Amino acid sequence: MARWLAAELVRARPEAPGARTLTLRIPGWPGHLPGQHVDVRLTAPDGYHAERSYSLAAPAAGDLVQLTVQRVPGGEVSPYLVDTLPLGAFIEIRGPVGGWFVWEPSESPVFLVGGGAGIVPLMAMVRAHRGAGCAAPLRLIYSVREPGGRYYRDELDQPGEGRTRVDLLYTRRAPAGFPRPVGRLTAADLADHTGPPSSGVTCYVCGPTGFVEAAAELLVGAGYAPGVVRTERFGPSGG
Ligand SMILES: Cc1cc2nc3c(=O)[nH]c(=O)nc-3n(C[C@H](O)[C@H](O)[C@H](O)COP(=O)(O)OP(=O)(O)OC[C@H]3O[C@@H](n4cnc5c(N)ncnc54)[C@H](O)[C@@H]3O)c2cc1C
Numbered sequence: 691m692a693r694w695l696a697a698e699l700v701r702a703r704p705e706a707p708g709a710r711t712l713t714l715r716i717p718g719w720p721g722h723l724p725g726q727h728v729d730v731r732l733t734a735p736d737g738y739h740a741e742r743s744y745s746l747a748a749p750a751a752g753d754l755v756q757l758t759v760q761r762v763p764g765g766e767v768s769p770y771l772v773d774t775l776p777l778g779a780f781i782e783i784r785g786p787v788g789g790w791f792v793w794e795p796s797e798s799p800v801f802l803v804g805g806g807a808g809i810v811p812l813m814a815m816v817r818a819h820r821g822a823g824c825a826a827p828l829r830l831i832y833s834v835r836e837p838g839g840r841y842y843r844d845e846l847d848q849p850g851e852g853r854t855r856v857d858l859l860y861t862r863r864a865p866a867g868f869p870r871p872v873g874r875l876t877a878a879d880l881a882d883h884t885g886p887p888s889s890g891v892t893c894y895v896c897g898p899t900g901f902v903e904a905a906a907e908l909l910v911g912a913g914y915a916p917g918v919v920r921t922e923r924f925g926p927s928g929g
Contacts, residue, residue: 694731695719697783699775700754705841708761709807710772711747713754716783721750724814725792725894725922728755728785732767742767745811745896745922746786749818755783758841760807791894791922795822799891802830803875803905808897808924809834809841815894816846819854828854833875833901836863875905880912896922 701713722728727745734740748756761772775781793800793815800819802812809832819828834840837860846856859879860872870879893914895905902921909919 692720692784692786694782694784696780697755698780699777702775702777705758706839708772709758709841711756711758711841712771712775713756714781714783716753716755719750719753719755720786722746722755722786723792723794724749724818725811726786726788727811727922728757728783728787730757730767730771731782731784732770733782740766743787745814747810747813749814749821758807758810758813788922791896791920793818793892793894795819795824797824797826799827799889800829801891801893802828803833803880803893803895803909804830805833805875805897805901805905806835806839806924807841808895808901808922811896811922812894813842813845816854816856825853830854830856831859831875831879832856833859833861833897835861837865875901875908877908877912880908891918893919894922895919897924899923899925 695716695718697714697716699712700715703711705711727743729741730744731739731741744757744759746755747758759768759771762768791811795818802815804812812830816828816830859870859875860868861874862872864872893909895902902923906919906921910916
């Protein structure tokens with residue numbers, strides 16, 4: 691098991707209402723792959739520890755890592771990371787964690803389906819795909835409640851750099867004139883956006899547990915073999 695490393699908050703920006711992107715400097719960081727996550731440990735003055743998992747939002751960049759945290763009301767850790775942790779403060783990080791929900795630049799197509807904060811590890815994959823100039827197509831379907839809740843808006847709005855394509859889906863409220871009716875992900879959304887299941891594509895699905903289960907079921911129903919559908923659930927973690 692990797693050891694705990696001291697991580698200093700060197701940059702922070704609001705990502706959307708209730709969400710903040712943190713850039714941490716971690717001397718000795720071993721590097722990571724898109725899709726992996728870290729354990730974050732906070733320690734109270736009386737020695738009490740709280741640990742939670744957070745996905746890495748960007749590919750490895752020396753000793754800098756990026757996390758995007760969504761505030762869970764009443765939560766022990768996320769409100770502190772979103773609202774309180776000041777620049778220059780230190781927390782502890784352990785990782786990287788995860789060997790299955792990872793993507794490395796390759797010549798095979800990739801299909802990403804994210805709901806809410808589940809966009810975070812998928813964004814690391816999009817950034818790595820763009821950064822490597824991959825020739826293989828990448829499709830992202832990003833399901834979000836309403837326009838103001840979108841993360842990484844500027845980057846994802848950039849028109850199809852390389853072979854990445856981003857399709858948005860709003861579940862509660864869409865911008866005026868948005869062509870798709872509001873509502874949850876359906877089989878029709880997948881049919882619109884993917885190549886045939888036989889095309890060597892790997893699917894990555896991330897978000898709240900209910901979203902992930904529904905999306906994975908739709909993908910398998912559309913003909914993708916369960917073995918090519920990789921999932922990450924953002925349910926409660928740590929203790
Ligand atoms: C592999 C992995 C990666 C993750 N990556 C991210 C990430 O990149 N960004 C991010 O914001 N979160 C991520 N999470 C979720 C994160 O680990 C915490 O669960 C979340 O921040 C809540 O922690 P908390 O201490 O604030 O709330 P807690 O004190 O743990 O919980 C407070 C209350 O909220 C409920 N609750 C806990 N977590 C959630 C949740 N995720 N959704 C809804 N209700 C919840 C609990 O059941 C409890 O009732 C990830 C989880 C996993 C397992």
